[in-house]
Amino acid sequence: MVRGVNGRGAQSWRFGPLWVNEARKPEHKAYILVTSSEREIKDASHKERERQETTSTSAAHYKRKKEKKTVKRHTSKQAVEKKSSLFKQSLKIHWPAPAQRKGECQMTGKGKHGECANFVRMIEPWNRTHLYTCGTGAYRPICTFINRGWKAEDYLFRLVPGYMDSGKGKCSYDPNQADVSAFINGNLYAGVHVDFMATDPAIFMTMSSRPAIRTEQYDSRWLNEPMFVQIKKIPDSSEKNDDKLYFFFREKSLDSGGTASSSVLARVGRVCLNDEGGQKILVNKWTTFLKARLVCSVMGEDGVETFFDELICVYSMADIRNVFNGPFAHKQGHNYHWTMYTGKIPYPRPGTCPGGTFTPSLHSSKAFSDEAVNFIRAHPLMYHPVYPIHKRPLVVRSGVDYRFTTIAVDQVDAVDGRYEVFFLGTDRGTVQKVIVLPKDPTTLEELTLEEVEVFRTPDPVKTMRISAKRQQLYVSSDAGLTQVSLHRCGVYGKACSDCCLARDPYCAWDGESCTPFTHATKRRSRRQDVKHGDPLRQCRGFNAKVEKRLKETLQFGVEGSSTFLECAPRSPQATVKWLYQKDGRRKVLHRDEEVLSTPQGVLLKSLTHSDAGLYHCLATENNFKHTLARVSLRILDRDIAVALTVPDDEEKMTQRHHKPEAHPAIGNAQPLEPEVRVIHQYCQSYWEQLTDRGGQQSRRPHRRHTEGHERSGG
Numbered sequence: 001m002v003r004g005v006n007g008r009g010a011q012s013w014r015f016g017p018l019w020v021n022e023a024r025k026p027e028h029k030a031y032i033l034v035t036s037s038e039r040e041i042k043d044a045s046h047k048e049r050e051r052q053e054t055t056s057t058s059a060a061h062y063k064r065k066k067e068k069k070t071v072k073r074h075t076s077k078q079a080v081e082k083k084s085s086l087f088k089q090s091l092k093i094h095w096p097a098p099a100q101r102k103g104e105c106q107m108t109g110k111g112k113h114g115e116c117a118n119f120v121r122m123i124e125p126w127n128r129t130h131l132y133t134c135g136t137g138a139y140r141p142i143c144t145f146i147n148r149g150w151k152a153e154d155y156l157f158r159l160v161p162g163y164m165d166s167g168k169g170k171c172s173y174d175p176n177q178a179d180v181s182a183f184i185n186g187n188l189y190a191g192v193h194v195d196f197m198a199t200d201p202a203i204f205m206t207m208s209s210r211p212a213i214r215t216e217q218y219d220s221r222w223l224n225e226p227m228f229v230q231i232k233k234i235p236d237s238s239e240k241n242d243d244k245l246y247f248f249f250r251e252k253s254l255d256s257g258g259t260a261s262s263s264v265l266a267r268v269g270r271v272c273l274n275d276e277g278g279q280k281i282l283v284n285k286w287t288t289f290l291k292a293r294l295v296c297s298v299m300g301e302d303g304v305e306t307f308f309d310e311l312i313c314v315y316s317m318a319d320i321r322n323v324f325n326g327p328f329a330h331k332q333g334h335n336y337h338w339t340m341y342t343g344k345i346p347y348p349r350p351g352t353c354p355g356g357t358f359t360p361s362l363h364s365s366k367a368f369s370d371e372a373v374n375f376i377r378a379h380p381l382m383y384h385p386v387y388p389i390h391k392r393p394l395v396v397r398s399g400v401d402y403r404f405t406t407i408a409v410d411q412v413d414a415v416d417g418r419y420e421v422f423f424l425g426t427d428r429g430t431v432q433k434v435i436v437l438p439k440d441p442t443t444l445e446e447l448t449l450e451e452v453e454v455f456r457t458p459d460p461v462k463t464m465r466i467s468a469k470r471q472q473l474y475v476s477s478d479a480g481l482t483q484v485s486l487h488r489c490g491v492y493g494k495a496c497s498d499c500c501l502a503r504d505p506y507c508a509w510d511g512e513s514c515t516p517f518t519h520a521t522k523r524r525s526r527r528q529d530v531k532h533g534d535p536l537r538q539c540r541g542f543n544a545k546v547e548k549r550l551k552e553t554l555q556f557g558v559e560g561s562s563t564f565l566e567c568a569p570r571s572p573q574a575t576v577k578w579l580y581q582k583d584g585r586r587k588v589l590h591r592d593e594e595v596l597s598t599p600q601g602v603l604l605k606s607l608t609h610s611d612a613g614l615y616h617c618l619a620t621e622n623n624f625k626h627t628l629a630r631v632s633l634r635i636l637d638r639d640i641a642v643a644l645t646v647p648d649d650e651e652k653m654t655q656r657h658h659k660p661e662a663h664p665a666i667g668n669a670q671p672l673e674p675e676v677r678v679i680h681q682y683c684q685s686y687w688e689q690l691t692d693r694g695g696q697q698s699r700r701p702h703r704r705h706t707e708g709h710e711r712s713g714g
Contacts (some may be wrong), residue, residue, distance in 0.1 A: 141167025
């Protein structure tokens, strides 16, 4: 479904940023997940191979974070957030709201849907042994410390007795509000709603030796009914004073009249980490706050932007910085339209960090001129939006019966380069593993490597985190927490061609099987071609062996009935063609009223003796053809089939007892002995095949596996 956004009919849409590269390199990227669904997207993450394990989430169902200094000792620790409770492995903390507070909450009219409880919304590492956590506290946010011990073997997980702190500015009152938070340099930065009625959203900095700092209050030019998604510290240069906090959110746009319109826009904002607020104006308020629009759409031939159901956009951090260094948005004219500000820009340029590369003589934001502070107070929005790389989304999904809910990305080193693998959580409880490859110099190709059902119930995936050290993807939903291996190379097949055609950068052919790729392996023994997926070049000498080992299966059909010939390719990119061979001649099995093709095979209707013969299932992918199955079909006379269903003596006695009128015609029919022997062998072989399969399905994008060890929150 395509929805136009051209000013004539604004369409609201939601987004969730995935990850923003923190390393000081020019190729930084930010990943944004966009959906036209009105569902709430609460988090995003990314994992870079060379970085140590550091994971964090927004306040949702699951939250976990490891700082670099604690990774070695605490990588096995996990905490799960639930209503009034915290879980870590088999340890549990019960942290309810006081009974008196619950009563007060209910007297205000809340609690119809169970909101008058303590919903844990934030867990952040404080030091090596303690976590700082906050909950809604029945609409009165509270915070405390958790002692998690020095290492996992301590088997320690409890609240610090006697300590309780106000959660205002750290955690929202309403458990349905999306919060984001991060501890940076001993300060807590949070995107929250700081009042009971959720009318005062803010980006807050607390727990500092300095007074708390926040965004301007009740000013829709700064924040207009925002939904916070993620915050991240990103260095802008080698100068530490230039470090900034980037935050991603969506908010209602302001129309030309200054009132809130129905459209919802994706935003990226930032503040300097060393911002101390203003001296006379914007006291205890951010003096470096700026925001810009993020565009994730497909441009039509008529120049109109269109939004599809599900989009993934990739942005360059260089492009984001260029927009923040560009012109400011300004309202002027009799219609009060947004225009580019062309007047004088005060010094220092609004958004510049004190003591940074361009302002080395200014050591505090309190030294900013009144002119500069007044300007940024009235002009927090940049005029130009940020467009994705190549000016188009990386992944587009339309007409699907699901929604993406969260996303995680891993950078994987393969034989022929580094690739980005996308893990996309859906609202039906599955995780799609996707890679985007260059098809030609101007076109990208999206490949779905596999889809895995991670929970036994189809609950929407809430959060996902990648552990490069453990090679695991941690997935949470309302059903619990589970882990999925980043690579399951064995499911692609037992042939070199299957492994090569999979084009999974995690996997390579080692000469005997499809196994996880490692750089330590000798180069001559690993066969992998992610970029082209060409088995003819990579699997020379192996393809002929596979064809020879392919066994011919025997299948029976009954004259006048139908039969199903099974053949499901493992790759979703493969196209299947059936060949019919009889008397040494092959011909393509065309679709007609008597032949029905499905993704799992072909259904032959109203069988006749002329349908008997050898059927070949031929798959083609990347111009590589290989046979998946050979089925020898035999057609039984109807009389023989009826004879095989004749009941034995005991069944006859039972039937006579219940139905006095017997069927002598059936009782007199006798099957031919050779045919019965062959059918018996066929049935025995068929059941042995089912036993060997173990109930596993082979088609990659439709596999449904419950992975890992699921932990229920209750």
